[in-house]
Amino acid sequence: MSKRFMVVWLLVGAWFFGCANASDVLKQVVKPPQVSVSKFAIAGIQETKMGFDLELLVKNQNPIGLSLAGLEYQLDLAEKQLATGRNDNGLNIAANGDSPVSIPIWVSYQDVLSIYEAVKGQDQVPYKISGKAEISTPIGKIPVPFSLAGNLPVVRPPKISEVSLKVNKLNLSGAQMNLNLKMFNPNSFKLDIVSGDYALFMQGSNFGNGSIAPSSIPAKTTGSITIPISLSFAGVAGAAYTLLTKGSADYQLDFSGQYKLADFPMTQKHSQSGTLKISR
Structure with missing residues (x-):
């Protein structure tokens, strides 16, 4: 019997024997997904705005598909909060596979230039992108945190x-x-x-x-x-x-x-x- 059919029969059995038992049974067979930051980089600058590309990788280790209900993020630059946001665009996550999620982030370029003053004379600025993804599963929504820290080049206008x-x-x-x-x-x-x-x-x-x-x-x-x-x-x-x-x-x-x-x-x-x- 394949893992997919096994999960289906467990779902049916859990429903048949009652909701109280369903939660316990499903928690034993549904593995929490993993979320990691696969890319964070500057996308471009358009006069008064600066854009970043945030790419997440959602790893589903279950034989059934899941879905991304939404995610929240926070971007810090030089230990100062630059942007927060939420994305509620749904996404189907394939069974036994990895699903990429791309999130564009746009901020005020003037706010970025103000933060650059804190690292005056340096060519790089430290950043931290963090948040959580809400994954819909048969046992309910599971919040999965993600975080990545590093350095970005300081970009000033000519x-x-x-x-x-x-x-x-x-x-x-x-x-x-x-x-x-x-x-x-x-x-x-x-x-x-x-x-x-x-x-x-x-x-x-x-x-x-x-x-x-x-x-x-x-x-x-x-x-x-x-x-x-x-x-x-x-x-x-x-x-x-x-x-x-x-x-x-x-x-x-x-x-x-x-x-x-x-x-x-x-x-x-x-x-x-x-x-x-x-x-x-």
């Missing part, structure tokens, strides 16, 4: 540290220029600039917008980004020409970058203003 403009060609019809950006990568791993869009305003007028070419900046290094700009003076020849010959001007730069850091993507927007140095 910073545009310097903006300048070089005029290569200037006449009454237009100008050929290079917009030069200095970008600092504060992280302990390479920063890949996958794509980026910019808009440059000077004295309130749009002096150029477009996309930049992909590039990379090594860890803890300042890299240079050169953006060629072709500007037509149609309709504003006098004002634009005079502005570019002054040597400096008030500016605003809006920059949106798509980055890759280690194994995850990052999307960040930069906006800054000040006095722009113009050289020829």
Whole structure:
């Protein structure tokens, strides 16, 4: 007789002889499932949000299928509570097998940056992910705890540290220029600039917008980004020409970058203003 049929007959017999005996019989044949954390990693950063991938592995040692009724989790970063949550999406757990459970966790990136201040100067931050899974079995719901501790890389956004403009060609019809950006990568791993869009305003007028070419900046290094700009003076020849010959001007730069850091993507927007140095 297979184990599956044995369990079925025990269930029938337990029901026939009464509920009091049923609980005792089932407790002898139903093995508590095991839950472990198989993966916890940074999934990505989307402007104001930071995501994590939590993957659990539920091991069912019984010849009958069970089900996941729900689970609770808590994420601590640098010994500070960052997030708590509950997931009530049901999941069937196969008999005599392992079933993976994936839980996406999203938190405020600003909250993460605030916690980074507690580990200033370090490239890793300790974490702990813990909780419990509620498994539905023939003997009722069984809470199964899980926990994992380790370190995650500290991920800070890149910073545009310097903006300048070089005029290569200037006449009454237009100008050929290079917009030069200095970008600092504060992280302990390479920063890949996958794509980026910019808009440059000077004295309130749009002096150029477009996309930049992909590039990379090594860890803890300042890299240079050169953006060629072709500007037509149609309709504003006098004002634009005079502005570019002054040597400096008030500016605003809006920059949106798509980055890759280690194994995850990052999307960040930069906006800054000040006095722009113009050289020829």
